[in-house]
Amino acid sequence: MTITQDGSRxxxxxxxxxxxMNLTLRIWRQKxxxxxxxxxTYKVSDVSPDMSFLEMLDVLNERLILDGDDPVAFDHxxxxxxxxxxxxxxxxxxxxxxxxxxxxxxxxKFKDGDTIDVEPWRASAFPVIKDLAVDRxxxxxxxxxxxxxxxxxxxxxxxxxxxxxxxDSDAAFDAATCIGCGACVAACPNASSMLFTAAKVTHLGLMxxxxxxxxDRVVNMVAQQDREGFGxxxxxxECSAACPKGISMENISRLNHDLLGALRAGARPKS
Amino acid sequence: MPLDLxxxxxxxxxxxxxxxxxxxxxxSTRRFRARLVNPANRRKLTVIVVGTGxxxxxxxxxxxxxGYKVKSFWYQDSPRRAHSVxxxxxxxxxxxxRNDGDSVHRLFYDTVKGGDFRSREDNVHxxxxxxxxxxxxxxxxxxxxxxxxxxxxxNRSFGGAQVSRTFYARGQTGQQLLYGAYQALERQIAAGTxxxxxxxxxLDLIVVDGRARGIVARDLxxxxxxxxxxxxxxxxxxxxxxxxxxSTNAKxxxxxxxxxxxxxxxxxxxxxxxxxxxxxxxxxxxxxSKLTLMSESLRNDGRVWVPKERGDDRDPREIPEDxxxxxxERIYPAFxxxxxxxxxxxxxxxxxxxxxxxxxxxxxxxxxxxEAMQRLGRKAIxxxxxxxxDMYAQITGEDPYETPMRIYPAVHYTMGxxxxxxxxxxxxxxxxxxxxxxxxxxxxxRLGASALxxxxxxxxxxxxxxxxxxxxxxxFEKVGESHPAAAEAxxxxxxxxxxLLSVNGTRSVASFHRELxxxxxxxxxxxxxxxxxxxxxxxxxxxxxxxxxxxxxxxDWHSFNQTLEHAGRVADFIELAExxxxxxxxxxxxxxxHFRAESQTPEGxxxxxxxxxxxxxxxxxxxxxxxxxxxxxxxxxxxxxxxxRSYK
Numbered sequence: 001m002t003i004t005q006d007g008s009r010x011x012x013x014x015x016x017x018x019x020x021m022n023l024t025l026r027i028w029r030q031k032x033x034x035x036x037x038x039x040x041t042y043k044v045s046d047v048s049p050d051m052s053f054l055e056m057l058d059v060l061n062e063r064l065i066l067d068g069d070d071p072v073a074f075d076h077x078x079x080x081x082x083x084x085x086x087x088x089x090x091x092x093x094x095x096x097x098x099x100x101x102x103x104x105x106x107x108x109k110f111k112d113g114d115t116i117d118v119e120p121w122r123a124s125a126f127p128v129i130k131d132l133a134v135d136r137x138x139x140x141x142x143x144x145x146x147x148x149x150x151x152x153x154x155x156x157x158x159x160x161x162x163x164x165x166x167x168d169s170d171a172a173f174d175a176a177t178c179i180g181c182g183a184c185v186a187a188c189p190n191a192s193s194m195l196f197t198a199a200k201v202t203h204l205g206l207m208x209x210x211x212x213x214x215x216d217r218v219v220n221m222v223a224q225q226d227r228e229g230f231g232x233x234x235x236x237x238e239c240s241a242a243c244p245k246g247i248s249m250e251n252i253s254r255l256n257h258d259l260l261g262a263l264r265a266g267a268r269p270k271s
Numbered sequence: 272m273p274l275d276l277x278x279x280x281x282x283x284x285x286x287x288x289x290x291x292x293x294x295x296x297x298x299s300t301r302r303f304r305a306r307l308v309n310p311a312n313r314r315k316l317t318v319i320v321v322g323t324g325x326x327x328x329x330x331x332x333x334x335x336x337x338g339y340k341v342k343s344f345w346y347q348d349s350p351r352r353a354h355s356v357x358x359x360x361x362x363x364x365x366x367x368x369r370n371d372g373d374s375v376h377r378l379f380y381d382t383v384k385g386g387d388f389r390s391r392e393d394n395v396h397x398x399x400x401x402x403x404x405x406x407x408x409x410x411x412x413x414x415x416x417x418x419x420x421x422x423x424x425x426n427r428s429f430g431g432a433q434v435s436r437t438f439y440a441r442g443q444t445g446q447q448l449l450y451g452a453y454q455a456l457e458r459q460i461a462a463g464t465x466x467x468x469x470x471x472x473x474l475d476l477i478v479v480d481g482r483a484r485g486i487v488a489r490d491l492x493x494x495x496x497x498x499x500x501x502x503x504x505x506x507x508x509x510x511x512x513x514x515x516x517x518s519t520n521a522k523x524x525x526x527x528x529x530x531x532x533x534x535x536x537x538x539x540x541x542x543x544x545x546x547x548x549x550x551x552x553x554x555x556x557x558x559x560s561k562l563t564l565m566s567e568s569l570r571n572d573g574r575v576w577v578p579k580e581r582g583d584d585r586d587p588r589e590i591p592e593d594x595x596x597x598x599x600e601r602i603y604p605a606f607x608x609x610x611x612x613x614x615x616x617x618x619x620x621x622x623x624x625x626x627x628x629x630x631x632x633x634x635x636x637x638x639x640x641x642e643a644m645q646r647l648g649r650k651a652i653x654x655x656x657x658x659x660x661d662m663y664a665q666i667t668g669e670d671p672y673e674t675p676m677r678i679y680p681a682v683h684y685t686m687g688x689x690x691x692x693x694x695x696x697x698x699x700x701x702x703x704x705x706x707x708x709x710x711x712x713x714x715x716x717r718l719g720a721s722a723l724x725x726x727x728x729x730x731x732x733x734x735x736x737x738x739x740x741x742x743x744x745x746x747f748e749k750v751g752e753s754h755p756a757a758a759e760a761x762x763x764x765x766x767x768x769x770x771l772l773s774v775n776g777t778r779s780v781a782s783f784h785r786e787l788x789x790x791x792x793x794x795x796x797x798x799x800x801x802x803x804x805x806x807x808x809x810x811x812x813x814x815x816x817x818x819x820x821x822x823x824x825x826x827d828w829h830s831f832n833q834t835l836e837h838a839g840r841v842a843d844f845i846e847l848a849e850x851x852x853x854x855x856x857x858x859x860x861x862x863x864x865h866f867r868a869e870s871q872t873p874e875g876x877x878x879x880x881x882x883x884x885x886x887x888x889x890x891x892x893x894x895x896x897x898x899x900x901x902x903x904x905x906x907x908x909x910x911x912x913x914x915x916r917s918y919k
């Protein structure tokens with residue numbers, strides 16, 4: 001694969017003999033949070049369809065570095081779709097055209113000659129750090145506000161002391177597969193974190209171990225997401241459609257049910 | 272074996288395990304004899320924990336709950352990203368819920384045997400004891416383990432064992448266990464007992480008067496380098512598999528913290544013990560950035576085979592049973608497809624070396640679910656392995672429900688690591704090492720579902736008990752950034768960063784990493800020989816030399832600079848690679864994941880040399896130019912009889 005920036009250098013002849021794709025990338029470049037960003041065009045050629053999207057960016061970056069340019073910053077780590085660290089908007093869609101993480105999106109989903117827009121998650125609660133990397137610590141603070149079961153190490157009873165119906169355990173697992181990537185927020189027109197919060201409320205609320213803190217958990221987590229500046233949920237469903245783990249909207253219904261129940265029972269968020 | 276490459280120093284020994292009592296009483300005895308710190312005094316003591324995987328996350332949370340002041344560091348944006356999250360298969364525990372003859376002693380025995388008799392009995396026994404508490408703790412945290420219809424926990428079998436003792440959460444066990452630890456950690460952050468340092472990388476250890484007293488770390492967002500102080504430092508920074516460039520580790524996984532601590536005096540044990548996992552998705556191109564594991568649990572139902580004849584390039588579905596060689600079932604009838612990882616990997620290499628490999632380049636074998644689909648039905652297979660099948664389809668573009676998977680071994684785990692005693696304390700007083708970053712429990716080969724067990728055992732139950740004994744002497748004299756030791760460490764880090772940026776050569780950091788990785792895979796991978804290791808040892812100093820004169824790192828250090836991060840890590844991998852090769856060369860025997868071509872049985876199995884090599888090789892760093900010094904810890908087997916491993 002070869003690259004030119006802004007079409008200023010020629011790749012004539014390089015790609016024609018090979019089978020790879022020629023693509024135009026328009027990537028959001030922003031040096032740091034204090035300056036304005038802009039879209040910059042890069043041409044890449046001879047992209048193998050078996051490459052992952054991030055491997056394609058790796059190759060672009062290696063070229064940029066050798067040319068003395070600043071490589072494109074993007075977050076990533078496990079590259080197997082489970083850590084939740086990667087995530088960019090690709091052609092306006094969180095993680096791109098397939099319901100998966102950006103690292104698991106492969107270039108076979110694109111066609112020769114495509115122009116691809118690559119932007120960071122867009123939400124005021126996720127400020128840009130540099131280029132495509134954003135600060136998602138707001139999600140950790142939502143967990144800090146109640147996304148846990150208070151069980152200090154060493155205090156647990158035998159694992160079989162409390163049977164859990166398989167149905168509940170499986171449903172809790174489905175909710176617990178959320179990887180905290182933030183695609184739900186990025187996809188939502190309101191930049192709401194409701195699906196993220198609802199997944200944790202559902203996971204813990206379905207387990208018998210999660211019952212004692214159930215009411216406090218939901219009111220505090222909802223209050224925290226408001227404090228972080230996430231938008232409200234208007235049940236649009238873009239979140240679930242973009243979620244690489246397929247977390248369903250049912251979780252949001254469950255959260256709303258728990259929230260109403262908790263408020264009626266007198267639970268109030270910690271100030 | 273006399274070599275010009277190292278010198279031998281004094282032997283080393285663990286002095287903390289109470290060997291005056293039987294093995295089953297040693298852990299409780301140690302807990303009783305270890306001094307305590309009263310709750311009011313804990314508030315005056317600070318502990319730095321680097322890394323937030325299963326070991327670091329659980330340790331930081333538990334120490335915070337105990338009342339210590341904890342400072343937690345991680346390089347990712349959130350503690351939930353640590354690579355424990357990617358562990359798929361499960362976690363072992365000697366619960367014997369299946370009534371199939373399991374016990375603490377059997378888990379202990381299986382682990383010592385699986386490690387090919389190169390682990391420390393005391394540590395492994397404790398691991399087996401503590402395993403049952405881990406499951407209790409995780410269930411109480413709400414970890415949604417797989418359950419039976421009666422509401423009780425399900426178990427499955429795993430490589431190297433004949434009992435079903437593995438607890439799992441579909442194919443995402445590591446993720447669910449990590450979220451349990453992560454949530455416990457976030458609870459402590461909210462409670463104010465744990466101070467968080469996200470996107471911060473440890474770049475050096477600060478040693479004052481012989482004690483570990485802090486770290487130098489770089490804020491990866493602002494680029495600021497700063498010092499952090501404590502009464503004890505815990506490293507939980509994972510393994511060094513990325514020395515091979517392509518591995519199943521996360522891209523950011525690195526050896527920098529343990530390597531720089533090694534250069535400050537911590538001995539590095541058994542660096543050559545690396546685990547090559549048999550079931551990974553094969554390599555597809557030069558641009559490849561990592562390898563993806565397919566959980567070993569797939570070997571419960573999947574059958575491994577290659578065509579009987581070389582060059583049989585028919586579609587696998589069209590190859591009749593008679594023309595298939597289910598080689599693991601053929602060679603190891605007792606364990607079949609569930610032989611330990613090192614054996615399964617090496618046999619895959621053997622059949623590929625014979626020219627019977629499948630897929631591009633002949634570097635692959637089939638993992639076939641055809642028979643299981645017929646026996647159990649597609650639905651059951653989906654329920655058990657759905658996410659793994661999806662992942663495979665995503666990466667390869669092939670549907671594993673329709674056609675057999677192709678798999679090939681890949682670097683997955685490193686059994687070696689910093690040397691620790693029974694208290695998990697390194698040779699630098701006050702520096703503890705837990706999880707994959709230490710060497711202690713897996714010997715020369717780790718069994719499946721034992722990494723999660725060890726990480727959580729260390730973090731929840733072992734370290735929080737043993738560290739008290741050290742901290743009972745504290746709080747130590749206050750030190751600050753003006754202390755000469757701190758200033759010197761800070762200066763060292765700054766000048767290295769400066770140097771990396773100033774080379775301004777013509778090769779990318781990644782190109783050096785790829786070159787080093789390929790060299791290590793070819794010369795110090797699944798099979799090593801004196802010849803291959805000597806070649807590697809000739810080449811590595813040249814790579815190092817070229818790196819420091821021709822690497823190109825763009826940008827500056829006062830900003831978010833991912834190339835600079837990578838450069839520092841690769842510099843350390845190059846040095847570590849050399850020590851790995853020296854260790855592999857000096858260990859003139861085969862054991863577990865360390866297979867020396869010169870040392871095999873007539874059937875091609877690893878041939879140990881217990882008379883000469885039943886020891887831990889703990890290496891001491893020496894300043895440039897001088898060869899490293901070997902310290903031997905003799906391994907004694909009181910309870911498990913030394914024997915040739917057999918899975919036949």
